[in-house]
Structures are given as C-alpha cells and as structure tokens.
Amino acid sequence: MGSIHAYTTIAGKRYRVIYRKPDHVQGQKRGFTSKRDAALFLSSVEMSKATGEFIDATAGRATVGVLGAEWLTHQSHLKPSSLRPVESAWRLHVEPVWGGRAVGTIRHSEVQAWVTELTGRKGATTVLRAYGILAALLDIAVKDRRISSNPARGVNLPRKVQKDHRYLNHDQVAALARASGDRSTLVLVLAYCGLRWGEAIGLEVRDLDLARRRINIYRNAVEVGGRIEVGSPKSSKRRSVPFPEFLTPGLADACAEKQPTDLVFSDRFGQHLKRTRVSVGTRSWFLTALTTAGLPRMTLHDLRHTAASLAVSVGANVKSVQRMLGHASAAMTLDIYADLFDADLDAVATLLNQAATFSSVAKVLPREDFGQEKTPTSLENTGM
Structure with missing residues (x-):
C-alpha cells in the first residue's frame, strides 16, 4: 500500500503520493492541493x-519515432514488395x-485532423496506409500498457473507390498480341490465363x-526499387x-533450347523482364503495342481482368x-468482378x-391480360 506525504511550496501546502508499481519499483506523483485528492489517486492506483x-x-x-523504428524492424513477415510502400509511408507521412x-x-x-488534412492532398490508398x-x-x-486506449481508433477515414476494369474481347487481344512482336505469347498468356505480371515473368521452363x-x-x-525480388x-x-490448346505452339517455342531452370519469358540476356520498359530511357513496349x-x-x-472476363463469357x-x-x-x-x-x-x-x-404458386396469383387496359375499381372511380 502507498502513502501520502505533505510538503510546502511557495504556493502553499501540497501532497505527494508514493506507491509501488506492479514490478515493485517505487513511483510517485506530486502536486495534489488536498489530501482527499491524493487519497483518491492512491486508491485508483491500487485498484x-x-x-x-x-x-x-x-x-x-x-x-512514436522510437516505437516506429523498432516496429519496422519486426516486419520481416512482409514481402519486399509489401514492405517498401510501408517504409515509404512511414518516412514521408507518419514520422x-x-x-x-x-x-x-x-x-x-x-x-x-491529420487524416483529414492528408486526405486533401493524397489518395485514399496512401492515407489508409x-x-x-x-x-x-x-x-x-496499448498492449505494452503505455496508454490505456488507442486514440487513433474510431476516426473517419476515406473510402477507396474501385476503378472500373478494362476488358478486351478476343479480337482486341489478338490485335494486341500481334502488335507486341516477340512478346505476343506473353500477352496471350496474361489475357487467357490470368497470371499476375510477376508470376508470368517468374515462370521457368x-x-x-x-x-x-x-x-x-x-x-x-x-x-522493388529497380531490382527483381x-x-x-x-x-x-x-x-x-x-x-x-492454341497457346501450346507459342509456349513450346518460348521453351525451345532452354534448360529447365531458364526463364520462359526473359530479356535478351536471359534475365527477368522489367514491368514495361525494355531499358532505361526507352518507350514502354506495352504502350507502343496498345x-x-x-x-x-x-x-x-x-489483361488479368480480361482473362476473368473471357472465362466468365464462356x-x-x-x-x-x-x-x-x-x-x-x-x-x-465476386467482390472484384461482381x-x-x-x-x-x-x-x-x-x-x-x-x-x-x-408450380402451385402460379395458381394462387391473379391472371390478367396485360395487353388490355385495366378497368378501374369502384374505389378508383371515387378517387379514394
């Protein structure tokens, strides 16, 4: 149990509460103007x-800066592609x-107030992150018992607005594949199999x-940051x-004279393709094909959305x-492609x-000839 001690200041008599923390380290709080207030505080501590x-x-x-730096070091469960935007949001907007x-x-x-101000400058994805x-x-x-509750919970947040999907039909996919030159098979695989870009360029023979x-x-x-992870x-x-089946010849050609661990779709050096550019400073091959x-x-x-659309269409x-x-x-x-x-x-x-x-349901329903004008009832004639 703690104790209460009086002491004198220039402003008058004050009270100090001395108590033991759960780890048995001594704690104290000063400045109470009445012994009653000090006693109430001591009771709340004991409770x-x-x-x-x-x-x-x-x-x-x-x-927050100290806790945030420590928190970031513990995010090893995140993939590099997921960790990078988190680090960026911390560095640019939180810290x-x-x-x-x-x-x-x-x-x-x-x-x-911070969320509202940031929403006025940045998109919903950045704000939410x-x-x-x-x-x-x-x-x-809160879990470390540093604060009793989280003041960030319950604030009004912006909503992410889902962008309209773009779908290509079979003829458009064929035209795009022809315009893509030596990447035609890659385009067809993306459009008919629904692979993510990273999954497609990571394929081995x-x-x-x-x-x-x-x-x-x-x-x-x-x-991630110009490097392939x-x-x-x-x-x-x-x-x-x-x-x-029509993709078989193209895929066979892509694998011809390659070792089992070679990439199916690669650049001229046998390395992973970058997302759209052949090399730094050149125009995007995909935009050129479009x-x-x-x-x-x-x-x-x-093209992944297109694959979903074409699959549903058949x-x-x-x-x-x-x-x-x-x-x-x-x-x-269903949420994505409703x-x-x-x-x-x-x-x-x-x-x-x-x-x-x-079924029997139809027998209990009134049958009317909707091709003829309905005769008003007596109530309708009276305007009631």
Whole structure:
C-alpha cells in the first residue's frame, strides 16, 4: 500500500503520493492541493494494480519515432514488395508529423485532423496506409500498457473507390498480341490465363506441362526499387492454371533450347523482364503495342481482368475463376468482378419465373391480360 506525504511550496501546502508499481519499483506523483485528492489517486492506483489495468505514466513518454523504428524492424513477415510502400509511408507521412510525440500525449482529435488534412492532398490508398501504421503503433502501446486506449481508433477515414476494369474481347487481344512482336505469347498468356505480371515473368521452363496444358505457379518475381525480388506467389499459395490448346505452339517455342531452370519469358540476356520498359530511357513496349493495335490506354494488370472476363463469357463459374486467378476465396472474386456476374442475376430471375409458372404458386396469383387496359375499381372511380 502507498502513502501520502505533505510538503510546502511557495504556493502553499501540497501532497505527494508514493506507491509501488506492479514490478515493485517505487513511483510517485506530486502536486495534489488536498489530501482527499491524493487519497483518491492512491486508491485508483491500487485498484488498477488489482485489476491488471495499471498504466505507468512514464511509459507513455515513449515517442512514436522510437516505437516506429523498432516496429519496422519486426516486419520481416512482409514481402519486399509489401514492405517498401510501408517504409515509404512511414518516412514521408507518419514520422515527420508524429515522430517526436510521446504516445501518451496524442489525442483522438489530433489524429482526425491529420487524416483529414492528408486526405486533401493524397489518395485514399496512401492515407489508409499511413493511418494504419500510426494505429498499429498505438495498438502496440496499448498492449505494452503505455496508454490505456488507442486514440487513433474510431476516426473517419476515406473510402477507396474501385476503378472500373478494362476488358478486351478476343479480337482486341489478338490485335494486341500481334502488335507486341516477340512478346505476343506473353500477352496471350496474361489475357487467357490470368497470371499476375510477376508470376508470368517468374515462370521457368520446368513449370510448364505442355502435355497436360498446365502452368504451375510456384514463384512471383516483383520489381522493388529497380531490382527483381523473387518470392512465393501472392498469399503464398501455389496453383496450377490450365491454358487453351492454341497457346501450346507459342509456349513450346518460348521453351525451345532452354534448360529447365531458364526463364520462359526473359530479356535478351536471359534475365527477368522489367514491368514495361525494355531499358532505361526507352518507350514502354506495352504502350507502343496498345497504340499500334488502336486500343485505349490500359495496364498490364488489365489483361488479368480480361482473362476473368473471357472465362466468365464462356460459362466459367465463380469458383473456377477464383482458382484460375489464385484468389483467397470465391467471395473475393465476386467482390472484384461482381460486374461480370450481373447476367447471372437476370438468369436467376428468369429461372425462378419458369419454376413458379409450373408450380402451385402460379395458381394462387391473379391472371390478367396485360395487353388490355385495366378497368378501374369502384374505389378508383371515387378517387379514394
């Protein structure tokens, strides 16, 4: 149990509370103007110790900058492609504003003002990433008993607006492939198999089973800071993707005279292709192909969307599309490509109507000739 001691200052008599922290280190708080206030504080300390909710005031003096630097070193579970934007958001948006602040001094209103100001300058993705870093740091501060609650939780955040997908039809894909020259097979694989760019450029000859017409996805090659980092596929899930038979000759040519560990699609030095540029200072081969084919500007990732669209157009169900694209769940596929399944909703209504017509439900419904004008009822004639 703690104790209360009086002392004299220029302003008059004051009281000091001396108590033991849960780790048995002595703590104190000075400046109480009445013994009653000091006693209430001491009681709150003892109660928080008993319930396990004790917060050491000195622990709240740790700054966001110190905690953030330590937090970043523990993000080894993130792939390089995921870690880079996190480090960038910390360096550009979080540390300059919050680095010098003690976690115990941050207020909810301040976080809201920061989010609002940042939203006026940056896109929703950047804002959400920066906010997520600050909120995560303060969550850790709560768990470490530095602060009692997270002041960043509950603020109003911007919403990400999903961009409209661009889909190509078969003729457009063919035109784009022709305009892509020696990368025509790569374009067709992206447009008909739905591989991510990093998955396509990371393919090795041994990953192809031309007899079974399967592409086995074992790795993902991502460009990070101008360098190619090779790792596991997104969500660390390997998968096998079927490809149409017409792609067999092109893939066979791409693998000709290569060793099993050679890249299927590579630059002239046998190294990984960069995302769009052949070399620094040259025009993007993909944008050049789009212009030559007379197609609107789009990204390589839109070819993945095209693959989903073409699959749905020939009757593929959502589970098949999910497996082809390597999504974590069918729900995720539906969220991303809900527009592709709109026709299914119409089909459901049509099928339900057909089923109801030949069931007992139709017998209880009034049958009217909708080609004739409806005769008003007595209530309608009176205007009631």
